Amino acid sequence: MSRETLSFPPTSIPPLEPYLPLTSPSPSSKPHLTLTYATSLDASLTLAPGVRTTLSGPYSKSMTHYLRTRHNAILVGCTTALIDNPALNSRLGSITSLDQQPRPIILDPKGRWDFTEDSQVIRLAAEFKGKGPWVVTKRGGETKERGELLERVGGKFLFLETGEDGRFKWGDVLSVLGEQGVRSVMVEGGGEVINSLLIDPENRLVDSVIITIAPTWLGKGGVVVSPSRQQGQTSQLKLRDVSWQPHGEDVVLCGRILRS
Ligand SMILES: NC(=O)C1=CN([C@@H]2O[C@H](COP(=O)(O)OP(=O)(O)OC[C@H]3O[C@@H](n4cnc5c(N)ncnc54)[C@H](OP(=O)(O)O)[C@@H]3O)[C@@H](O)[C@H]2O)C=CC1
Numbered sequence: 001m002s003r004e005t006l007s008f009p010p011t012s013i014p015p016l017e018p019y020l021p022l023t024s025p026s027p028s029s030k031p032h033l034t035l036t037y038a039t040s041l042d043a044s045l046t047l048a049p050g051v052r053t054t055l056s057g058p059y060s061k062s063m064t065h066y067l068r069t070r071h072n073a074i075l076v077g078c079t080t081a082l083i084d085n086p087a088l089n090s091r092l093g094s095i096t097s098l099d100q101q102p103r104p105i106i107l108d109p110k111g112r113w114d115f116t117e118d119s120q121v122i123r124l125a126a127e128f129k130g131k132g133p134w135v136v137t138k139r140g141g142e143t144k145e146r147g148e149l150l151e152r153v154g155g156k157f158l159f160l161e162t163g164e165d166g167r168f169k170w171g172d173v174l175s176v177l178g179e180q181g182v183r184s185v186m187v188e189g190g191g192e193v194i195n196s197l198l199i200d201p202e203n204r205l206v207d208s209v210i211i212t213i214a215p216t217w218l219g220k221g222g223v224v225v226s227p228s229r230q231q232g233q234t235s236q237l238k239l240r241d242v243s244w245q246p247h248g249e250d251v252v253l254c255g256r257i258l259r260s
């Protein structure tokens with residue numbers, strides 16, 4: 001149960017601002033995509049598959065909750081939804097209206113996320129402490145009962161086709177969210193989601209990255225951010241416009257992907 005109340009100091013906002021979505025974006029453009037996650041010094045998101053690991057300290061955690069208020073939507077893969085049972089809302093004490101909460105989006109092509117009314121994200125939506133989730137699935141990935149539960153809390157299923165690899169194209173995901181009025185998406189993870197976005201061949205999907213680096217090594221065997229190199233790839237995937245900010249004992253790295 002998440003009953004905490006967080007605060008983020010206004011003085012910490014200006015360094016993040018250049019990497020955040022515009023407050024009045026053009027409705028015709030692709031939604032702004034911010035890739036944001038917490039990592040260990042050895043690029044792990046979690047100690048082992050199937051495990052939730054806390055990496056962010058209290059200051060960077062508050063920053064994440066501020067970022068959540070600055071995006072229309074927050075997206076995770078269904079394994080993260082299954083393992084973490086996340087809240088996916090913002091617990092900043094300054095929030096006064098549901099409009100300030102991001103829309104949780106779960107990528108779940110096969111309907112593996114077995115949510116019930118006790119799932120955190122559903123419960124919080126029922127209590128108006130977060131928005132009802134949108135579950136992006138393939139036809140057949142939905143059930144009537146789950147559809148009704150989503151509707152009761154203001155969520156819904158969105159349907160997309162997958163490719164032969166069983167995956168949605170990221171461009172299609174962003175298009176369907178754009179059609180629903182979403183102008184900015186904060187992608188939190190997990191590993192597969194992040195790595196697949198980073199191997200997008202033209203690097204046109206990710207607008208900015210905001211990464212919390214915790215002063216810890218998790219060791220081998222975790223879920224790691226390390227995108228597969230494309231066949232014949234010799235260039236590095238680099239960031240530009242980089243800035244670093246300390247948040248307690250963590251360091252927050254902001255940047256934009258350098259396009260070759
Ligand atoms: N430190 C941090 O900041 C964060 C840590 N985490 C951690 O990450 C771990 C989970 O990561 P991981 O195991 O890699 O799983 P993910 O959360 O990335 O989910 C992967 C699943 O999501 C679905 N999916 C992902 N991309 C697509 C796509 N393009 N099209 C269709 N479906 C897609 C697939 O479901 P299917 O297989 O059913 O097709 C896939 O197996 C957890 O332990 C969690 O705690 C998560 C977020 C942030």
Ligand SMILES: Nc1nc(O)c(N)c(N[C@@H]2O[C@H](COP(=O)(O)O)[C@@H](O)[C@H]2O)n1
Nearest residue numbers: 038053054055056064084086087088188
């Ligand atoms: N920023 C950040 N730091 C960590 O240490 C984390 N483990 C995560 N995980 C992500 O946050 C979600 C949990 O959110 P709630 O607190 O339940 O709202 C989790 O599902 C990951 O996406 N993030």
